[in-house]
Amino acid sequence: AYFERIEEAEEKVDAFITLTKEDALKSAKKTDEKISRGEKLGAIEGIPVAIKDNIVTKGIKTTCASKILENFIPPYNATVVDKIKNEGGIIIGKTNMDEFAMGSSTENSRFKNTKNPYDLSRVPGGSSGGSAAAVASLEAPLALGSETGGSVRQPASFCGVVGIKPTYGLVSRYGLIAFASSLDQIGTLGRNVEDCAFMLNVISGYDDKDSTSVNMVKKDYMKYLSEDIKGMKIALPKEYFGEGVDKNISERIRESARAFEKLGATIEEVSLPYTQYALPCYYLIATSEASSNLARFDGIRYGYRAKDYSDINELYINTRSQGFGEEVKRRIMLGTYSLSSGYYDAYYKKAQKVRGLLKKDFDKIFEKYDLILSPTSPTLPFRIGERSDDPVSMYMADVLTVSVNLTGCCAISVPCGYIENLPVGLQLIGNRFNEEKILRAAYAFE
Ligand code: GLN
Numbered sequence: 001a002y003f004e005r006i007e008e009a010e011e012k013v014d015a016f017i018t019l020t021k022e023d024a025l026k027s028a029k030k031t032d033e034k035i036s037r038g039e040k041l042g043a044i045e046g047i048p049v050a051i052k053d054n055i056v057t058k059g060i061k062t063t064c065a066s067k068i069l070e071n072f073i074p075p076y077n078a079t080v081v082d083k084i085k086n087e088g089g090i091i092i093g094k095t096n097m098d099e100f101a102m103g104s105s106t107e108n109s110r111f112k113n114t115k116n117p118y119d120l121s122r123v124p125g126g127s128s129g130g131s132a133a134a135v136a137s138l139e140a141p142l143a144l145g146s147e148t149g150g151s152v153r154q155p156a157s158f159c160g161v162v163g164i165k166p167t168y169g170l171v172s173r174y175g176l177i178a179f180a181s182s183l184d185q186i187g188t189l190g191r192n193v194e195d196c197a198f199m200l201n202v203i204s205g206y207d208d209k210d211s212t213s214v215n216m217v218k219k220d221y222m223k224y225l226s227e228d229i230k231g232m233k234i235a236l237p238k239e240y241f242g243e244g245v246d247k248n249i250s251e252r253i254r255e256s257a258r259a260f261e262k263l264g265a266t267i268e269e270v271s272l273p274y275t276q277y278a279l280p281c282y283y284l285i286a287t288s289e290a291s292s293n294l295a296r297f298d299g300i301r302y303g304y305r306a307k308d309y310s311d312i313n314e315l316y317i318n319t320r321s322q323g324f325g326e327e328v329k330r331r332i333m334l335g336t337y338s339l340s341s342g343y344y345d346a347y348y349k350k351a352q353k354v355r356g357l358l359k360k361d362f363d364k365i366f367e368k369y370d371l372i373l374s375p376t377s378p379t380l381p382f383r384i385g386e387r388s389d390d391p392v393s394m395y396m397a398d399v400l401t402v403s404v405n406l407t408g409c410c411a412i413s414v415p416c417g418y419i420e421n422l423p424v425g426l427q428l429i430g431n432r433f434n435e436e437k438i439l440r441a442a443y444a445f446e
Pocket of ligand 1: 101102103104126127146147148149150151152179286398
């Protein structure tokens with residue numbers, strides 16, 4: 001049924017880079033057999049899942065939407081993919097994204113533009129735009145995306161679906177092709193909070209293959225959903241409603257805050273004074289780490305290799321010049337610059353200090369409040385092409401999401417209605433490893 005739907009919707013939406021129909025149908029058959037034999041079923045037995053194309057899948061092309069990995073077939077599965085398969089989930093395909101997850105509109109894909117299912121002339125957000133669009137257009141009930149600075153929440157908001165960015169360390173990054181390792185985290189996208197909580201149960205947990213994975217008792221997130229939110233304290237940071245944020249969106253979120261009050265929560269305005277430095281801090285750290293992580297794509301070990309070269313240097317240069325797109329090259333250059341001697345202290349080191357201050361800002365709020373409430377995106381989904389020539393205006397799309405990645409916190413984006421027939425997303429931020437709180441509040445609100 002899902003492949004029938006995909007056939008119908010893909011023509012317009014273009015959410016997938018690769019479809020794995022044959023394998024998926026084989027897995028579905030296995031589930032059928034299990035059912036008829038009365039065997040024990042996995043937690044997500046028979047449920048189709050779409051996977052962002054920067055999460056490696058054994059024997060299935062994993063491109064990062066880049067020419068440099070255009071024909072790359074990984075020899076192993078990411079831990080999250082193994083977990084899904086072990087619980088009976090069925091991988092139906094790999095979704096489109098901004099190249100190496102760098103972008104906010106999925107327009108940086110080497111292969112195609114994914115369209116926003118609510119208005120095909122608009123972007124689905126990014127970088128997990130394919131995953132969000134696939135869920136929104138009913139091509140998949142569940143999808144995985146990745147977050148470095150908002151890439152699950154912002155497309156969830158643009159496409160009217162739910163998206164979770166888990167606490168750094170909750171979900172294994174093994175097999176997630178690295179963009180900025182201290183920020184990257186795999187997240188879930190679904191049609192509602194319950195589906196996302198369910199998926200988080202499947203993919204979370206300690207993994208000794210990821211040295212940043214945290215070893216702690218696994219929680220069952222479904223258990224917390226139906227608890228009420230009476231007495232919950234929610235902070236509304238004034239910086240998240242200020243300049244650059246669409247007034248109609250701000251108003252919609254304030255209305256939603258009143259809905260939380262009706263559910264028994266208390267709402268108070270607070271200040272997160274370092275917010276204004278979050279975006280520059282993010283773009284320094286993310287580009288620095290990216291410049292280092294992407295050094296492995298050299299045309300020698302795997303992936304694309306340029307045809308013409310006369311020595312090893314030319315091989316590197318031609319391969320990387322031809323293999324990477326504009327935005328990826330821009331970031332490698334920015335990152336290399338800020339890590340270079342003489343500039344390191346002024347840029348990278350300073351950004352790390354600012355990151356520490358941001359974390360203190362958040363810690364202070366979480367001493368008094370359970371959650372932070374804000375818009376997910378400062379604007380409604382913009383038109384395809386509207387920002388693609390202006391990187392800084394594209395970077396502004398992340399202004400309300402990057403702090404969560406810089407501080408390692410968890411957050412969720414939940415739909416909260418429409419403006420001009422376009423979906424609006426509300427963001428709930430929780431302290432590290434407080435997923436149950438954001439899920440509980442989002443579920444009560446939904
Ligand atoms: N849009 C942000 C960027 O371009 C975030 C990307 C992400 O979260 N992967 O860096």
